[in-house]
């Protein structure tokens with residue numbers, strides 16, 4: 001993994017291999033979704049690397065010992081609708097006790113401001129660590145708006161996890177929230193005039209859900 005300025009690019013060969021397969025235009029909905037699950041699992045491994053553990057007493061078949069466990073229930077995956085939901089299955093398979101929140105935002109066509117239409121989080125957010133998930137960090141506006149809203153709940157920590165980022169999106173999010181680490185599998189060349197990441201992988205929501 002390479003990291004600077006709170007930007008962590010997960011360069012592990014398995015992650016890069018699966019991302020390349022997902023980018024291919026001929027990947028079917030089925031294989032895109034399966035690869036996204038696998039990639040989300042592998043990325044969760046890096047994103048949760050500094051998760052706190054606590055010591056508990058257990059007994060092996062041979063003797064008693066003190067061993068480390070995580071408190072998965074303290075973790076919240078906050079999905080930015082709708083494409084963020086494509087990441088949930090993979091991350092929950094490695095942290096099954098985690099809670100899940102959803103944030104729905106749309107861009108007002110006149111003002112281009114992100115407007116919230118849905119927001120549902122678990123209770124007691126002050127005790128929780130949040131990992132915001134969205135496959136594409138494109139303009140960065142919805143990620144920044146989602147994190148603005150989550151910060152109102154005063155969680156212990158917030159991280160942002162995506163598959164692909166545009167340099168413009170990284171800059172916007174880092175300017176708005178320099179304290180939030182970004183985890184991605186790649187930072188692509190640029191954002192197109194239509195807000196697509198180039199070379200990218202197309203519309204993540206359409207490819208996950210088979211809509212078009």
Ligand code: URA
Pocket residue numbers: 083136138195196197198200201202203204205
């Ligand atoms: N959202 C997508 O799904 N794809 C992009 O390239 C940019 C934003």
